[in-house]
Amino acid sequence: MPNPNKVTERLFQSPSKYIQGPSAIRNVGKYLSAFGKSPLLLSDELVYGIAGKDLTDALEGSGFKVTRGIFGGEASREEVSRIGAIAKDNSVDFIVALGGGKTIDTAKAIADDLGLQIAVLPTTASTDAPCSALSVIYKPNGEFEHYRFYSSNPTTVLVDTSVVVKAPARFLASGIGDALATNLEAKSARNSPNFGGGLPTEVSSAIGAKCEEILFKYGRQAVEANKVGAITPAFEAVVEANTLLSGLGFESGGLAAAHAIHDGMTAIDNHTLHTKMHGEKVAFGTVCQLILDSAPTEEMDRYLGLMVSVGLPTTLADLGIHEVSDEELFRVAKLACAPNETIWNMDRLITPEIVFHAIKGADSAGRDYKVRHGIKL
């Protein structure tokens, strides 16, 4: 049920500064000078090799003393306290997160525990985690646990597109999957309080609409540019849509069914499904969202066409779970309808039965699109 607490204030929140461009990491000293002098740099081993060394050099060249924290791979409570202890032992005075969504979410939790500011440097444009004042916390086995909310957004978000373009194009496509949900979910949740606890403002709906416009205009072109390592205007626009517009749009606009169904799917025990990225699972959730929104076939096809053109999954088979039983899908639907889930923001009646039927309907719509367009199922 939307707005059970009868909230009447409108609320919009965001980071203080967003910077994006080729080789932006080189200027990091300039942008972080007000933060302190001793950051903890959190990144995993792989990312450290790709960008961490350059970032450390840039920071040390500007007089910062860098403590390294090596991210273990899961944004879990255990990982937050393990790295938090390293930060404390080294008396760091701010946190720098370098990496993907889970690294960023872990770093935000550490910063909050220690009352420190955080700068986020995403190395992929695969999720809308960088700009928001929340983390998604998972159990050590990868199952969704809960959303953790903070009183403020990351102070600064800096995106080096020379780094982002080095990630496989699948990461950008996954970010498109996550960002494509933003406008649809916000529209569906327009009468419910957002993640900041206020009602959506006009600017958040404008951001959601602009985000979607960019994805339809440039999504495919950007993924193709990414494949050949080209930083083009289309690539820059989609990186911004995936990171800034989607981030602001979902946080101040609100989430609905697409993400709730994504969260429900994390409980299915299937290896292939677990190798899928956040935005890939959200893409299928978005097809479910469209079904619940009663989208006409022509409208569904527009979204399915974009998803298919950038290699996003639109069917259960694409997610590797074509043999999933109705019992398992019903379990996903029930989890999507857990008491704290974002599906309750929706402006329509929701029950696990309705969601179960939407999931099956989404799969059938995705398959039908492929059959009509001569695409292999």
Ligand SMILES: [Zn+2]
């Ligand atoms: Zn998301």
